[in-house]
Amino acid sequence: MIVVGVDGSSSALDAVRWAAQEAGRRELSLRLVTSYQLTAGVAGVLDPGVLDLLREQGRRRLAEARDVAAEKGVAASVALESAPIVPMLVRESSAASLLVLGTRGLGGFTGLLIGSTAVALAGRAHCPLVVVRGDTPAHGPVVVGVDGMPDSEEAVAFAFAAAAAQGADLVAVHVWHDSPADAVLLGHSAPPDLALAQQRAYETLAERLAGWQEKYPEVHVTREVVRDHPSRALLRYAEGARLVVVGTRGRGGFRGLVLGSTSQHLLQHAPCPVAVVRTEPDRE
Incomplete structure (x- = not known):
């Protein structure tokens, strides 16, 4: 099952289109979810009819999103709850293969992918999180960031699939x-052997890809080793890509990719969808 967070924005509808196409390719069901909520202090002073209006607004959002999915030939189920959006999405992700969101939001989704809410979802979702920005290219490669740790295995697996x-x-x-x-800062008396470091980087990449090419012989793989800043390098490869895949943990250039500035930069500026694959999801 693929779950999409819907908030009435055009960005969310772009996410629905992407998710519907992916559901069709993978023969998975599609579930569209949204929520509404008033803070405790506000709920006590507003007319009860406000909640009815919010519920109706949620139904309209879901109906519009379901129509968009139907245009792609996919029949979607829907869910509307009065609940905080992050716990709801985390709960929905426990039974999902993918959690899909847009890059901009309205109402309770405002700033969803900028700041603490994005960190919470990337750190707590039980499945890969895909962030869709605008119309996605129909052609181009899938790009995966590969670090030097076995933790990147799940990101590589996701990218091959x-x-x-x-x-x-x-x-x-x-x-x-x-x-x-x-x-010098590390106290080394001699400058690093860049040629040796480059060779080790190629070896690291080969180790992380070992076995996957045999499992997916139909996938043509290009290996790239780059001496650069991670966000700058990945954004460069994202140009013309249909998807960029990154893991949440690692070392070297990818340390803190989801929780730090690199991920923020990638999520905000990548011209294509970004998939964040968490290594060991919490079981909440």
């Missing part, structure tokens, strides 16, 4: 950074 399902090429990008200034 996505490339196979969409009939796309896969670009596997390993970013590393080492400079003479870093060596």
Whole structure:
């Protein structure tokens, strides 16, 4: 099942379109969810009819989103609750293969992907989180950021499966950074051997991809090793891509990718959908 958070914005409808296409490709069901809520202090002084209006607004949002999914040939189920949106989405994600959201929001979704709410969802969702920005390209490769830890295995697995399902090429990008200034700060007397570091980076990438090409022989893979800043490198490869996939943990350039500035930059500026694959989801 693919779950989409719907809030009435055009961005959310873009997310529905993307999710409906993905549901059709993967032969998965599609579920559209939204919520409404008043704070405790406000709820006590407003006319009870306000809640009825909010419920009706939620129904209209879901009806519009369901029509958009139907245009893609997918019949979607819907859910409307009076609840905080983040716990609701986390709960919905426990039975989902994907949780899909737009990049902008209205009402309770305002700023959903900027700040603490995005961190909460990326850190607590029980399935990969996909963030859709605008119209997504029909062509182009799937790009995956690969770090040097086994934790990136799930992101690589997700990227291969996505490339196979969409009939796309896969670009596997390993970013590393080492400079003479870093060596001095770390107390090393000699500058780093950049050629050796580059060779080790290629070996690291090969290790992380080992076995996946055999499992998905139909996927053409391009391996890229880049000495750069992670966000700058991934944004460059995102140009023309249909999807960028990153893991939530790692070392080197990808440390703190979801919780730090790199992820914020990628989610806000990537011109294509971004999939955030968490290594060990909490079981709440």
